[in-house]
Amino acid sequence: xxxxxxxxxxxxxxxxxxxxxxxxxxxxxxxxxxxxxxxxxxxxxxxxxxxxxxxxxxxxxxxxxxxxxxxxxxxxxxxxxxxxxxxxxxxxxxxxxxxxxxxxxxxxxxxxxxxxxxxxxxxxxxxxxxxxxxxxxxxxxxxxxxxxxxxxxxxxxxxxxxxxxxxxxxxxxxxxxxxxxxxxxxxxxxxxxxxxxxxxxxxxxxxxxxxxxxxxxx
Numbered sequence: 001x002x003x004x005x006x007x008x009x010x011x012x013x014x015x016x017x018x019x020x021x022x023x024x025x026x027x028x029x030x031x032x033x034x035x036x037x038x039x040x041x042x043x044x045x046x047x048x049x050x051x052x053x054x055x056x057x058x059x060x061x062x063x064x065x066x067x068x069x070x071x072x073x074x075x076x077x078x079x080x081x082x083x084x085x086x087x088x089x090x091x092x093x094x095x096x097x098x099x100x101x102x103x104x105x106x107x108x109x110x111x112x113x114x115x116x117x118x119x120x121x122x123x124x125x126x127x128x129x130x131x132x133x134x135x136x137x138x139x140x141x142x143x144x145x146x147x148x149x150x151x152x153x154x155x156x157x158x159x160x161x162x163x164x165x166x167x168x169x170x171x172x173x174x175x176x177x178x179x180x181x182x183x184x185x186x187x188x189x190x191x192x193x194x195x196x197x198x199x200x201x202x203x204x205x206x207x208x209x210x211x212x213x214x215x216x217x218x
Contacts, residue, residue, distance in 0.1 A: 005032040005119045020058050023048045027059075027069040032119035036066055036127050066127075071137045073120050077111065078142040082149050084108055089153035097162040098207065105179055105203040112183050113199065118190025125189075147172045154214075164216050171214050178206035 005028070026048035030039045041062060045052040059065045084107040093100035111117060124138050150172035157163045165171040182202050187194045 005029045005115060019048075019050060019054060023050060023055055023058055023065075024069050024072045027055075027065050028073050028116070028119070031066055031069060032116075032123060035123075036062075036130070039066075041065075063131075067131065067134060067137070070120060070123060070134055073116055074138040074142055077114070077117050077120065078145060080111055081108060081146050084111065085146070085149045085153060089150070089157075093153065093157060094160045094162060097157050098211065101175075101207045101210065102203060105175075105206050106200065108176075109179055109183060109199050109203055112180055113187065113190070113194060115190065118187070121184075122189055147176065150175065158216075162216055163214050165214050171210075174213070175206070175210050178209055179203070182206075 023044065027039075027044045030044045030047060034043075039062070041055055042052055044065070045055045048055070055065065059068055084104055088104035088107060089100050120138060124134060128135060147169060151168035154163060154165050154171050154175075155168040158165045158168065163171075179202065182205075183194065183199075186192070186198065186202070
């Protein structure tokens with residue numbers, strides 16, 4: 001499976017903010033493809049279309065750039081995940097909770113299988129000993145926000161009589177684990193293609209298992 005990461009599409013640089021975004025996108029692509037040790041500032045500058053000194057002026061040294069690049073991608077991915085929870089499990093979810101959970105599961109899995117998402121995880125696993133603080137930046141704060149948002153939606157479904165979740169936060173954590181655990185194993189951390197049918201099976205199995213544990217039994 002092709003695992004090379006291309007820089008995310010950015011607008012043509014028009015000012016300081018655009019240049020910074022271009023540098024961060026280029027940096028993440030280079031770090032993802034080469035790892036921290038083999039990545040060089042010259043290549044990042046070339047991919048970003050800026051001079052090498054511009055990279056240093058905007059983001060400092062290589063370690064600072066690495067942290068900022070991963071934090072930026074993590075923030076982008078988390079914003080999308082939170083949007084999925086908000087839309088799939090919004091006010092209409094009570095009408096058909098199982099379908100709403102299935103829609104959320106399917107969309108979260110698709111985002112999990114995004115190549116930038118896999119690259120982010122592989123980089124974190126590879127560099128965690130050198131950059132232990134990134135665990136909190138990439139997973140800690142972001143994962144907590146996603147769990148809390150999902151827990152809020154599950155609590156609402158419980159209040160409406162559709163679920164039985166004594167601890168919505170724990171239920172949310174387990175729902176996410178039912179998605180990410182199997183997908184990490186089946187895709188070999190994103191290095192093996194997973195087709196839509198398999199993704200759909202994982203989503204349906206996760207929801208079925210979750211409802212067996214937390215579905216309301218009258």
